[in-house]
Amino acid sequence: MALSSSSSAAAALLNGSGSISSSFAVCYYGPHHKGVEGRIESTNDHEDYEKLARGMESASPLEIMDKAFQKFGNDIAIAFSGAEDVVLIEYAKLTGRPFRVFSLDTGRLNPETHQFFDTVEKHYGIRIEYTFPNAVEVQALVRTKGLFSFYEDGHQECCRIRKVRPLKRALKGLRAWITGQRKDQSPGTRAEIPVVQIDTSFEGIDGGKGSLVKWNPLANVKGQDIWNFLRAMNIPINSLHSQGYISIGCEPCTRPVLPGQHEREGRWWWEDAKAKECGLHNGNIKQEELSQHININGNGVAQHTNGSAPASDLFNSQKLVSFRRTGIENLARLQNREDPWLIVLYAPWCHFCQAMEGSYIELAEQLEGMGVKVGKFRADGDHKEFAKQKLQLVSFPTILFFPKHSAKPVKYPSEKRDVDSLMAFVNALR
Ligand code: SF4
Numbered sequence: 001m002a003l004s005s006s007s008s009a010a011a012a013l014l015n016g017s018g019s020i021s022s023s024f025a026v027c028y029y030g031p032h033h034k035g036v037e038g039r040i041e042s043t044n045d046h047e048d049y050e051k052l053a054r055g056m057e058s059a060s061p062l063e064i065m066d067k068a069f070q071k072f073g074n075d076i077a078i079a080f081s082g083a084e085d086v087v088l089i090e091y092a093k094l095t096g097r098p099f100r101v102f103s104l105d106t107g108r109l110n111p112e113t114h115q116f117f118d119t120v121e122k123h124y125g126i127r128i129e130y131t132f133p134n135a136v137e138v139q140a141l142v143r144t145k146g147l148f149s150f151y152e153d154g155h156q157e158c159c160r161i162r163k164v165r166p167l168k169r170a171l172k173g174l175r176a177w178i179t180g181q182r183k184d185q186s187p188g189t190r191a192e193i194p195v196v197q198i199d200t201s202f203e204g205i206d207g208g209k210g211s212l213v214k215w216n217p218l219a220n221v222k223g224q225d226i227w228n229f230l231r232a233m234n235i236p237i238n239s240l241h242s243q244g245y246i247s248i249g250c251e252p253c254t255r256p257v258l259p260g261q262h263e264r265e266g267r268w269w270w271e272d273a274k275a276k277e278c279g280l281h282n283g284n285i286k287q288e289e290l291s292q293h294i295n296i297n298g299n300g301v302a303q304h305t306n307g308s309a310p311a312s313d314l315f316n317s318q319k320l321v322s323f324r325r326t327g328i329e330n331l332a333r334l335q336n337r338e339d340p341w342l343i344v345l346y347a348p349w350c351h352f353c354q355a356m357e358g359s360y361i362e363l364a365e366q367l368e369g370m371g372v373k374v375g376k377f378r379a380d381g382d383h384k385e386f387a388k389q390k391l392q393l394v395s396f397p398t399i400l401f402f403p404k405h406s407a408k409p410v411k412y413p414s415e416k417r418d419v420d421s422l423m424a425f426v427n428a429l430r
Pocket of ligand 1: 106108150154155156158159160162163249250251252253
């Protein structure tokens with residue numbers, strides 16, 4: 001959708017055909033207007049949202065927003081992150097209906113994002129409804145684990161305290177919310193989001209399953225079209241964008257991306273690409289993937305019930321040695337080994353282990369003949385405690401290099417598990 005001017009942009013986005021229907025006449029009353037549009041269409045919502053989503057799959061974002069406001073009135077609000085989802089606020093203004101905007105101030109945002117919030121409030125004449133994390137919970141986390149625990153044991157715990165629980169509180173006062181999620185933002189988790197859906201992760205004001213509806217008006221819009229629209233409509237943007245940031249979240253967990261990199265590569269870059277949801281949209285992660293996305297300390301989003309899921313074994317290759325408990329104990333005890341070893345501690349049900357299976361086998365093939373042996377040790381179930389105590393296991397997979405002349409293995413510190421990265425690690429130590 002290439003747009004050349006603000007008027008044509010608005011018209012084109014109104015209904016996809018370029019014509020402006022009377023119900024979309026631009027008339028902004030501000031967030032506290034209590035006119036007819038502010039009432040919910042029906043409190044007894046029997047809508048078939050799957051059907052509605054199919055019917056609106058090719059509707060413009062503005063049509064979707066208008067439908068959302070029409071249905072939910074003052075019981076719906078836009079979730080604003082301080083990034084390019086400001087476009088939702090512009091669409092809301094264009095519907096001419098009153099609207100509410102809320103945001104989560106995690107306490108770790110960039111100053112540029114706070115400044116942007118202020119700019120947006122002034123530009124649209126609105127007050128953003130901020131929700132903050134529970135101070136006692138933040139205090140407990142930081143006092144026990146420090147300010148940057150997410151680099152050590154994953155972002156889930158911190159996000160749960162600073163984002164997910166505050167969001168939960170905010171949504172408890174609503175019947176529906178509007179997000180800026182797009183399919184092209186994350187190939188791993190957002191490829192199938194519909195334009196509207198029952199929220200399966202959170203509850204609305206009435207409580208219980210199905211009490212909250214999530215609208216994703218930008219689901220089918222490409223990032224480039226968002227930017228064309230932002231420029232065409234002269235919409236204020238977060239100044240971090242001009243420093244190379246695309247996706248913007250908390251300061252320690254967001255970084256600029258290079259040309260050609262996917263925008264989500266700038267978020268939680270030390271973690272696996274397919275798990276890059278902060279918990280706000282966990283419904284995007286398929287249930288079986290959720291059950292696998294854990295760490296040993298139970299800080300993951302879901303706990304696996306026993307370490308012996310029926311998933312088939314991993315790393316099945318003749319180039320790899322499969323260690324049993326006594327074998328790995330012996331290897332760990334040796335002061336002088338004939339050859340150095342690279343060992344992966346894994347669990348077959350672990351999504352991250354599954355994701356690195358191909359690269360690890362390829363690495364084993366490349367290391368054959370280079371004097372480095374490659375092995376695997378299944379470290380879940382009964383072996384988990386031992387692996388935690390003796391082999392530095394914190395989360396799956398853990399990759400260890402056992403040097404030739406030292407008993408103490410060196411733990412691979414990165415989340416990058418491609419062949420080149422692992423080879424660089426081995427070459428630095430062998
Ligand atoms: Fe914590 Fe980072 Fe999540 Fe922000 S994005 S809540 S700092 S883990």
